[in-house]
Amino acid sequence: MDLVIRPLNADDAEMYRSIRLEALRAHPEAFGASFDAEAARPVAFFAERLTASAVFAGVHNGTLLGTAGFRAESGPKQAHKGLLWGMYVRPIARGSGLARRLVEAVLDHARERVELIQLRVVADNAVARALYASLGFEPYGIEARSLKIEGRYLDEVLMVKMPP
Numbered sequence: 001m002d003l004v005i006r007p008l009n010a011d012d013a014e015m016y017r018s019i020r021l022e023a024l025r026a027h028p029e030a031f032g033a034s035f036d037a038e039a040a041r042p043v044a045f046f047a048e049r050l051t052a053s054a055v056f057a058g059v060h061n062g063t064l065l066g067t068a069g070f071r072a073e074s075g076p077k078q079a080h081k082g083l084l085w086g087m088y089v090r091p092i093a094r095g096s097g098l099a100r101r102l103v104e105a106v107l108d109h110a111r112e113r114v115e116l117i118q119l120r121v122v123a124d125n126a127v128a129r130a131l132y133a134s135l136g137f138e139p140y141g142i143e144a145r146s147l148k149i150e151g152r153y154l155d156e157v158l159m160v161k162m163p164p
């Protein structure tokens with residue numbers, strides 16, 4: 001498959017909004033953000049996010065097939081830390097190694113900017129946990145009852161890769 005990994009910019013906001021809302025709607029248990037809250041936001045909100053964060057995408061024939069985001073923490077005491085967030089691959093592209101390539105793109109980007117990179121993943125998301133572990137992320141804690149979705153609590157595993 002002729003697939004390119006590239007960072008998105010504000011001009012990609014419309015199609016980024018579409019894949020982001022698809023991810024939040026299909027997998028409410030995998031993300032801290034909620035579909036309803038982000039669906040209410042204008043395209044400008046997503047354009048601003050693509051400026052504030054580095055979001056990498058797998059692009060095939062002009063279509064986004066997956067994304068992974070990176071953000072460095074702000075503040076003099078936290079700026080050495082980065083966050084991997086917004087990991088999503090459309091069902092049609094799963095199992096093809098795209099998620100791995102996206103995380104590798106984030107790690108390449110992070111290496112020059114931060115000393116460590118953190119993420120959080122819902123404890124029962126075995127596929128994502130296996131992916132992160134195979135790329136060198138290690139668990140450093142569990143946030144019990146981190147998310148509450150329609151009365152159901154989900155624990156999150158906190159993972160770190162140091163250096164990225």
Ligand SMILES: CC(C)(COP(=O)(O)OP(=O)(O)OC[C@H]1O[C@@H](n2cnc3c(N)ncnc32)[C@H](O)[C@@H]1OP(=O)(O)O)[C@@H](O)C(=O)NCCC(=O)NCCS
Pocket residue numbers: 027030031087088089090093094095096097098099100101120121122125126127128130131134
């Ligand atoms: C998690 C997700 C991003 C994986 O995407 P993907 O493109 O299918 O992953 P890849 O093909 O790059 O696979 C990478 C690794 O993931 C794991 N993996 C992928 N599919 C798997 C499966 N069906 N069963 C077990 N492990 C699997 C393996 O460790 C694999 O490593 P390998 O290449 O050595 O086999 C994708 O399933 C997804 O978007 N899920 C819904 C949203 C989500 O859970 N996001 C994560 C939030 S923290």
